[in-house]
Amino acid sequence: MNKVAGVTIIGAGPAGIAAAIQLKRYGITPLLLEKNMLGGLLRNANLVENYPGFPVGISGLHLTSLFEEQLKNLSIQPIKAGVTRVKFEDGLFLVETGTSVYYSQIIVVASGTKPVQLTGFDIPASLQGKIYYQVVPLLQESGVVIAIVGAGDAAFDYALNLAKTNQVIILNRGFAHKCLPLLWERAELDPNIRYFDNACIESIYSNQEGGMMVQYKVIEGTSNFQVDYLVGAIGRVPNTGFLSDQVTEQREELQSAGLLYFIGDVKNDIYRQASIAVGDGVRSAMQIFRTEKGLFS
């Protein structure tokens, strides 16, 4: 089925939600497409302490549930759909999902990032379902052992979140951790977190009971342990694979014309923070309103 929209926002993380809220204030109801859960990556955050308004911090799940409530109060109804392709033809964008095609005058890309996949070892098919790149699906787990690969803020934040009810092992391929000092200090004090640096996974294999074994190399030699889950936190890259080559080539031109916007983590390089994403969202809505004023009247 084909449908027409003035503004289509791809992704309902903090950036896309903020853009939708601000557009609504201008009387513009955008089409908000989200392939997963509302709130995006922020749902994984253990404790958000740098988002103004929450003096003692707030969990990512709680904060994003408030975002969701705000959308509801404003009668913005996101559509659960993953965008597979965005094309630009005859002055209109074609936004394809598995089941629909939407025509749109303006596109706001708020699709965040995707994880860098773990490489360097094979993962047997029987264990593929035990590998994750976010922690939200694991937050109900209790009493299990989880290995996290990485050494940045996300790895340590994931560890602190999961260690509330589980045993966590952090494997850092390098020598130095790259996380905020306060996350390092909290992890050091947490009896449920063990940290190994210069620890490189050599293989993942299944033991006789079907459990997941992780064999890793440290300076002293090779060691292994059994884990229930493995979480990759070795970086993230912009998520724009759904843009056609033509849109990618015309990106700057379309942006200058006020037809295409990139907001939040998808374009923020190392400055990936919810408050920056929200600011981008509000800014894009203001720009849309200012430059396209006559368009929606």
Ligand SMILES: Cc1cc2nc3c(=O)[nH]c(=O)nc-3n(C[C@H](O)[C@H](O)[C@H](O)COP(=O)(O)OP(=O)(O)OC[C@H]3O[C@@H](n4cnc5c(N)ncnc54)[C@H](O)[C@@H]3O)c2cc1C
């Ligand atoms: C563990 C962790 C802790 C963090 N802690 C903090 C913190 O304390 N403070 C802070 O400010 N920030 C924190 N962050 C960063 C914060 O989560 C991000 O900066 C923020 O979520 C970025 O928002 P975004 O909307 O740009 O992208 P995202 O949150 O990544 O949202 C993008 C959305 O787009 C959707 N999407 C992607 N592709 C498609 C498609 N093809 N079709 C439809 N939908 C699509 C995704 O499903 C997702 O919901 C943390 C991040 C992590 C991982």
